[in-house]
Amino acid sequence: xxxxxxxxxxxxxxxxxxxxxxxxxxxxxDPDWKVLDALNFIKDEIDGSLSHRWxxxxxxxxxxxMMVDGKPTLTCKKALSEYGSEISxxxxxxxxxxRDLVVELDGFMEKFESVKPWIIRAKERAVEEGTHRQSQAxxxxxxxxxxCINCMLCYSACPVVANEPEFIGPAAIALGHRYNLxxxxxxxxxxxxxxxxxxxxxxxSYANECSxxxxxxxxxxxAVNQAKINAVxxxxxxxxxxRGKE
Amino acid sequence: xxxxxHPDAMKPKSPGRTRTAPPMxxxxxxxxxxxxAYTLFDWTGIIYLLLGFVAxxxxxxxGNGEGAWQSIQGQLENPLYLAFHILSLVSVIFVxxxxxxxxxxxxxxxxxxxxxxxGPVIQAALYAAWVGVAGGLAxxxxxxxx
Numbered sequence: 001x002x003x004x005x006x007x008x009x010x011x012x013x014x015x016x017x018x019x020x021x022x023x024x025x026x027x028x029x030d031p032d033w034k035v036l037d038a039l040n041f042i043k044d045e046i047d048g049s050l051s052h053r054w055x056x057x058x059x060x061x062x063x064x065x066m067m068v069d070g071k072p073t074l075t076c077k078k079a080l081s082e083y084g085s086e087i088s089x090x091x092x093x094x095x096x097x098x099r100d101l102v103v104e105l106d107g108f109m110e111k112f113e114s115v116k117p118w119i120i121r122a123k124e125r126a127v128e129e130g131t132h133r134q135s136q137a138x139x140x141x142x143x144x145x146x147x148c149i150n151c152m153l154c155y156s157a158c159p160v161v162a163n164e165p166e167f168i169g170p171a172a173i174a175l176g177h178r179y180n181l182x183x184x185x186x187x188x189x190x191x192x193x194x195x196x197x198x199x200x201x202x203x204x205s206y207a208n209e210c211s212x213x214x215x216x217x218x219x220x221x222x223a224v225n226q227a228k229i230n231a232v233x234x235x236x237x238x239x240x241x242x243r244g245k246e
Numbered sequence: 247x248x249x250x251x252h253p254d255a256m257k258p259k260s261p262g263r264t265r266t267a268p269p270m271x272x273x274x275x276x277x278x279x280x281x282x283a284y285t286l287f288d289w290t291g292i293i294y295l296l297l298g299f300v301a302x303x304x305x306x307x308x309g310n311g312e313g314a315w316q317s318i319q320g321q322l323e324n325p326l327y328l329a330f331h332i333l334s335l336v337s338v339i340f341v342x343x344x345x346x347x348x349x350x351x352x353x354x355x356x357x358x359x360x361x362x363x364x365g366p367v368i369q370a371a372l373y374a375a376w377v378g379v380a381g382g383l384a385x386x387x388x389x390x391x392x
Binding site: 012014017019020067070071072090093094095096097098099103104106107108109110141155156157159161162163164165181205206207208209212219221222225226228229230233 | 251252254255256257258259262264265266267268269270271272273274275276278279280281284288348351352353354355356357
């Protein structure tokens, strides 16, 4: 570990700090390290009070999202060699900060839950009637949108999330849209009403940043804009089609 | 991160037990990185608004007789107007290209039994329609047809 890099890390202790501040750490690094390895080194060897979330270290759990050099990034994914000698690490943009690099998740979870991300059936069928069969083609229609790992990078990149607190946001809409496309689901009308309501899909101005930063190529911008079309079709057909629950 | 986001951005309905620092907007927004293109895209709205006013002026002149029409024709030859029209053309091409790039993936995989054609086909159709309409209008304005 001959090379050294400087990390400018945002720190915030709610008990002591009025506002977030920046601390600088110069540490020896291994060329194979990711940003997360450097944060763990700082926490283990220099400053045990540094707080950050992480878990799987392989871009699956979605815990370690932070702003690295101003961009929403999974810190376990990108090697340090891809950055310069000075690297800034900040908590995810657009989220309240609980401590250091840890952000408040409850608002995100509320938005997630609001789109009813589960299979809704008009009438549950009995277990003995067997499973709901789904063809490969039917699966392919929504599979892409089911790959989300809830890392929240899309929320952090979205200019609408920054300005409109009611906006449901990219990942939650992508998940709701995923269920709307699922051949086993019968709750599309319920979700489309939510999509047209407060924090509507129409708040999205198609900046496309959510898709640019998505580490799993979910393409939430596509989901949001497809959801807009489906929400309009659902509204228009409501004038001529009687729906089961109404 | 230079500027603050909306203070209620991503805030839970009921506050947690810990005091939190307010959310900050992405540092690169609105003028750096990829946000630059998005911001420029939004700002083209101002150009179209001004273009609308110019069009209204021209129509107004048309309704005020031959003298007014000749006068506005003369004014439109002013280099400032020409520069503005070139800027408008550039912004229309910019918006068109961006829209055509993003439009195909906004199509739902299926509407009832109907499935949209593949993305490149949609994109090609959009460009063909654009060239066709622009060519047709150019012919009309040049007196080629009608």
